[in-house]
Amino acid sequence: MKKILLFMVLIFMIAVPVIHLAQSYTVSITQIVEHPSLDSMREGFKDRMKEAGINVQYNVHIAQGNQANNVQIANQIKGENPDLILAITTPSAQAVAQKIKETPILFTGVTDPVAAGLVKSLMIPGKNITGMTDMSPILRQVELIKEFLPKIKTIGTIYNAGESNSVVLIKVLKEVCKSFDIKVEEASIANSSGVYQAAKSLVGKCDAIYIPLDNTVVSGLEAAIKVCRQNKLPIFSADTDSVKRGTVAALALDYYRMGLQTADMAVRILSKNAKPGSTPVESLQNLQLFINPNAAKKMGIAIPKQVLDRADEIVK
């Protein structure tokens, strides 16, 4: 009996300080739609928080692509009164930014946070909000395509004119291509079933197709790959998952790592009392090069040795 008592007291003495040390936080997550890149940002975020030894309880909300739900989710989160809000994608971030003015908000996967009205400037965001931009490294992506096709004259691209991120990307793509003296041939679509037609319309008009980070086109990517195989037209993407599906290559942001880095920002805000308003918006510098030799062969294009040598992953 005495032994048991002593044992209990010992456990109590050890457990009490442990309980006190492990402070627990609530983080509410809002995301417009479920989608592999967006989901891996969320997973990266959770994994890094666990690694950092921070005890977090999550409330995950996904609006299923419906913006009316998005606003309702922002209200729901206000009621949850979390320690931090993670907003994945532009519309989700805009809705919480409109509704919640005190709780720190971290956004991620937003291409142009200034144009979206989320922050005043990338260096000094102001208010209760900061985060990470996923602006594509388009300059380096076009440089990669030029390594494959040194004589490229025209580049074709497919995007959804209704996705604000894509519109920003195409604007940058045109500026970059202008400096390389490459013409850009655009095909815009309204939903993923339009991808096949759009890809066909580009055949004969360009030397390669570049797919930006566009949710609609990426969902219907197989159609474009099919057209490119039939017409020996190389297709490049801006994300690595698409290389696994059959594009030739991508120099891309790794969304999982983006989630990790967003979590680092969260740790600074939660446990080191950093103020979101004075924490600059970050971007991911570490790029990943994925290559699919099989796809290259089918589209009649050779992989330069120097590119193959520095690839992070060669898709089998």
Add this chain to the structure above:
Amino acid sequence: MISLYAFMGALEQGFAFGLMVLGVYLTFRVLDFPDLTVDGSLPLGAAVSAVAITNGYHPFLAMSMAVCAGFIAGAVTGILNTKFKILHLLASILTMISLYSINIRIMGRPNITLLGQDTLIDKFMEMTGLAPYISTPILFAIISITGLIAFIWFLKTSFGLAMLATGDNPKMITSLGVNRDMMIIFGVGLSNGMVALSGALVAQNQGSADVNMGIGTIIAGLASVIIGETIFGTKTITCAMISAVLGSVLYRIAIALALGMRFGDFAFTPSDLNLVTAVLVIAALVSPQIKANVLGRRLRA
């Protein structure tokens, strides 16, 4: 189960979409004209008002411009149907898909932010000094109840009565010397004017106008009309219209419940939301029938 904020949020959205539901009620029930233009005219109202607000116009003026734009969009659908003899469903789909391109043209890009702009919500908040989660539902309730009263008044005028009859008995109305085509064009226009006004409110509430925000509007509108009808009844036209607005509020409360639902260890995943919402709506639809059946049996027994 749902927090105060989520409940107030459901009220605010219910009223913001209330005008849209009235618009759907007008075409769907009064004119007997299934109108899908709304999926395009809701973002149209958002786009026009957002462009006007960001250019420094007073939110009231911006919202009136939205109403005009919505009216024109609806009238186009009406003209396609009556003058060019295109089936109403197809005519409205044609207007809806063209509005997608037009909305991007109006905004110059797919998304215009209203964060940091002086919207009607901010002005009302300054005026009343109430917290946003209380002042927004009050503001939206005032707007949609005003719209409701104006609409009820309109349907009691002789012009409104003619419109009511247009859907009920087109032959009679023509024999009475009323121009049926004009009634349809004006009615669908009026309906979409209300939908666009609703879009302007929604944009100010969500902090941005986005070209994709109209997706699913017609489904929400029809679900709200039907929920309102089954729960609050349709004895008189006034009663039916009040039911439509209350139906909109109930529909949003149903969604708030679906978003916040948890049963002990079992929790729905976010991807179940659509299913849960559908089940809640179905429950609202069938419960009166079940009640009637049970009562009927008891009476017979």
